[in-house]
Amino acid sequence: MKTNGPKPTSPAARLPKCLTGIQGLDEITGGGLPRGRPTLVCGGAGCGKTLLAVEFLVRGAVQFDEPGVFIAFEETEAELKANVASLGFDLAGLVRRKKIVLDYVHIERSEVQESGEYDLEGLFVRLNHAIDSIGARRVVLDTLEALFSSLPNEAILRAELRRLFRWLKDKGVTAVITAERGREHLTRHGLEEYVSDCVIVLDHRVVDQIATRNLRVMKYRGALHGTNEFPFLIGDEGISVLPITSLGLNHKASNERIATGIPRLDSMLGGRGFFRGSSILLTGTPGTGKTIVAANFAHAACRRGERALFFSFVESPAQIIRNMHSIGLRLEPLVKRGLLRFHSARPSLYGLEMHLATMFKEIVAFQPQVVIMDPITSLMDAGTTSESKGMVTRLIDYLKAGQVTSLFTSLTQGGPSLQQTESAMSSLMDAWLSLQDFEGNGERNRVLYVLKARGMAHSNQIREFLISDRGIDLVDAYIGASGVLTGSARAAQGALEKAVVLADQQEAAQLKREVERKRKALDRQIGDLRSDYETEALELRRIAEQVGTRTFVLGTERAESGRLRQADAKVAARTRGKPSPEKIN
Amino acid sequence: MKTKTVKRRAATSPRQPAKIRQQCLYVTEPEIPPNTGNVGPAKIWQLRLYVAGQTPKSLEAFANLKKLCESQLKGRYRITVIDLVKQPQLAKGHQILALPTVVRKLPKPVRTIIGSLSDTERVLVGLDLRAAD
Numbered sequence: 001m002k003t004n005g006p007k008p009t010s011p012a013a014r015l016p017k018c019l020t021g022i023q024g025l026d027e028i029t030g031g032g033l034p035r036g037r038p039t040l041v042c043g044g045a046g047c048g049k050t051l052l053a054v055e056f057l058v059r060g061a062v063q064f065d066e067p068g069v070f071i072a073f074e075e076t077e078a079e080l081k082a083n084v085a086s087l088g089f090d091l092a093g094l095v096r097r098k099k100i101v102l103d104y105v106h107i108e109r110s111e112v113q114e115s116g117e118y119d120l121e122g123l124f125v126r127l128n129h130a131i132d133s134i135g136a137r138r139v140v141l142d143t144l145e146a147l148f149s150s151l152p153n154e155a156i157l158r159a160e161l162r163r164l165f166r167w168l169k170d171k172g173v174t175a176v177i178t179a180e181r182g183r184e185h186l187t188r189h190g191l192e193e194y195v196s197d198c199v200i201v202l203d204h205r206v207v208d209q210i211a212t213r214n215l216r217v218m219k220y221r222g223a224l225h226g227t228n229e230f231p232f233l234i235g236d237e238g239i240s241v242l243p244i245t246s247l248g249l250n251h252k253a254s255n256e257r258i259a260t261g262i263p264r265l266d267s268m269l270g271g272r273g274f275f276r277g278s279s280i281l282l283t284g285t286p287g288t289g290k291t292i293v294a295a296n297f298a299h300a301a302c303r304r305g306e307r308a309l310f311f312s313f314v315e316s317p318a319q320i321i322r323n324m325h326s327i328g329l330r331l332e333p334l335v336k337r338g339l340l341r342f343h344s345a346r347p348s349l350y351g352l353e354m355h356l357a358t359m360f361k362e363i364v365a366f367q368p369q370v371v372i373m374d375p376i377t378s379l380m381d382a383g384t385t386s387e388s389k390g391m392v393t394r395l396i397d398y399l400k401a402g403q404v405t406s407l408f409t410s411l412t413q414g415g416p417s418l419q420q421t422e423s424a425m426s427s428l429m430d431a432w433l434s435l436q437d438f439e440g441n442g443e444r445n446r447v448l449y450v451l452k453a454r455g456m457a458h459s460n461q462i463r464e465f466l467i468s469d470r471g472i473d474l475v476d477a478y479i480g481a482s483g484v485l486t487g488s489a490r491a492a493q494g495a496l497e498k499a500v501v502l503a504d505q506q507e508a509a510q511l512k513r514e515v516e517r518k519r520k521a522l523d524r525q526i527g528d529l530r531s532d533y534e535t536e537a538l539e540l541r542r543i544a545e546q547v548g549t550r551t552f553v554l555g556t557e558r559a560e561s562g563r564l565r566q567a568d569a570k571v572a573a574r575t576r577g578k579p580s581p582e583k584i585n
Numbered sequence: 586m587k588t589k590t591v592k593r594r595a596a597t598s599p600r601q602p603a604k605i606r607q608q609c610l611y612v613t614e615p616e617i618p619p620n621t622g623n624v625g626p627a628k629i630w631q632l633r634l635y636v637a638g639q640t641p642k643s644l645e646a647f648a649n650l651k652k653l654c655e656s657q658l659k660g661r662y663r664i665t666v667i668d669l670v671k672q673p674q675l676a677k678g679h680q681i682l683a684l685p686t687v688v689r690k691l692p693k694p695v696r697t698i699i700g701s702l703s704d705t706e707r708v709l710v711g712l713d714l715r716a717a718d
Contacts, residue, residue: 107682113696113711116646116703121637122669122681129673151683 021059024241043202261300284435
């Protein structure tokens with residue numbers, strides 16, 4: 001006999017637990033079901049009780065090397081194998097490899113006559129034999145309550161069930177007992193009376209035409225556990241429980257920054273783009289270019305060699321590729337290279353939980369560094385507000401834990417309610433870009449604001465958002481005395497400014513020419529004056545020469561006449577110099 | 586194919602009691618009265634009593650069954666007692682759940698009675714002996 005309860009070697013240690021391997025259930029229960037004790041799983045028809053039990057056994061056998069025994073009271077072995085084969089559980093193979101024993105216990109009330117005292121030792125013998133034949137550590141009894149309809153004597157049955165649970169504990173096997181949900185009690189026949197260590201309640205209900213399966217750990221003796229209802233779903237890989245609240249806020253924060261694919265947007269975000277692993281909300285009214293920004297972001301990620309996963313809830317992959325091609329963004333080569341993957345699904349295709357599980361599966365399979373949801377609002381229509389918020393929380397938590405940068409676009413109706421309706425979701429987001437329409441002058445222009453960006457300096461300025469066949473461009477909107485101008489008004493204002501400058505330039509040139517002309521006139525005048533002066537100076541010299549010549553001639557003539565007259569010739573000779581006698585010679 | 590199975594059954598039938606004898610605690614041998622020409626070996630009742638060890642309940646059941654057979658089917662019955670403690674694998678094959686269990690293998694159809702067989706009336710109804718009487 002194995003010991004049950006906590007190991008004596010470590011009294012401080014918590015209750016020994018048995019991992020189920022079922023996604024999410026081990027988180028809620030803090031490590032699985034109580035080891036060596038029976039657990040009751042109850043719920044209405046079609047809740048997934050049997051499936052949970054089968055998965056518990058299969059995962060035990062495959063992942064934890066704990067063989068198991070499945071005692072079926074409702075389905076035959078062949079039925080069971082066929083039913084779970086669709087979920088990828090190879091029950092037949094596990095039975096062949098002696099990892100699992102299936103035993104269909106059937107008793108037809110009409111074929112059985114009762115006479116005198118009896119007990120269920122036959123069941124014990126079968127169970128014991130099955131357990132010992134493969135060394136089983138796990139046991140499932142599905143659905144034990146079928147015995148109540150097979151055996152008429154309830155008093156004996158109850159006594160025997162009590163003995164059975166005691167026996168299972170003594171045997172040291174971790175057991176899962178499924179039971180139908182009763183009207184007043186947890187189970188139709190009050191099995192919870194006997195199995196009191198752990199009770200899990202499954203529930204399947206429809207709210208607003210959307211069916212959701214819920215799981216709740218109602219009781220877990222000796223251990224802490226999440227008491228909330230957790231949505232779960234049955235996918236093609238079995239059950240996955242999606243805990244909303246069990247996730248702690250303890251993900252890593254990266255300092256690495258990644259570019260958005262729009263250089264001007266990067267510069268608005270402190271010049272380097274978003275933090276890796278952050279969650280980004282992109283809100284906008286219809287036609288403001290949300291998908292384009294998202295596609296740019298994905299494109300930039302792929303250009304860096306990262307993988308990007310694009311969830312679209314409104315457009316098909318081919319449509320996105322075509323539309324992005326029109327603005328010069330070629331996504332097809334990236335898809336071919338396996339860097340970009342699209343996943344398109346109508347929001348109404350299935351419930352929110354199923355969407356979430358599908359997305360988780362895609363993310364796990366593709367291992368992207370960037371995830372885009374376009375738009376998250378369509379998806380949120382698939383569930384109630386609180387459900388969808390819970391879903392987004394889980395999604396963001398999941399992505400952050402894996403350091404995946406996520407961009408969610410959100411379609412808003414505009415108007416003053418914008419901030420309020422989005423505020424619920426925005427608190428989950430690290431960065432929030434708002435794309436808006438500016439209406440005026442008979443045109444609509446797109447503008448972009450960075451509403452918030454945690455942990456980085458960012459621009460508070462409005463930017464006009466231009467979409468051309470060469471891609472996106474952000475330009476400064478004109479902010480002047482007449483307010484913010486965008487589009488053609490901005491262009492007109494620009495032209496106006498240009499005209500003023502041109503006029504100024506022209507005036508200056510005119511003035512320059514005038515001055516030049518004046519200078520030239522001055523030069524000309526100076527030239528005239530100079531030539532006048534030169535002329536006069538020349539004249540003067542000529543006159544002076546004439547005067548000299550005349551004086552000499554006169555002197556000579558006078559000396560001649562003096563010689564002739566012999567009058568005071570010496571005097572005249574002295575005054576006129578020596579040449580005069582020579583000239584005489 | 587059909588002849589083959591018939592052949593095999595014919596071949597194994599003499600050995601079958603011996604095989605069961607190995608598995609069971611006790612087998613009563615029918616004593617066929619010589620003067621009853623209309624009751625052949627085919628009319629022999631084959632009863633199986635499943636027990637788990639020699640518990641008071643199983644001993645009581647065997648005693649009750651034997652007494653009843655003696656009074657109703659004298660010389661025309663064979664009781665095979667199968668102890669599931671020794672042969673646990675038979676419980677699965679024979680769909681045994683409650684103990685003690687009596688199974689009427691022959692004559693057909695198979696009938697099952699559970700309990701210590703203390704209520705003789707119900708055993709008679711269960712074994713279809715009331716109608717036969």
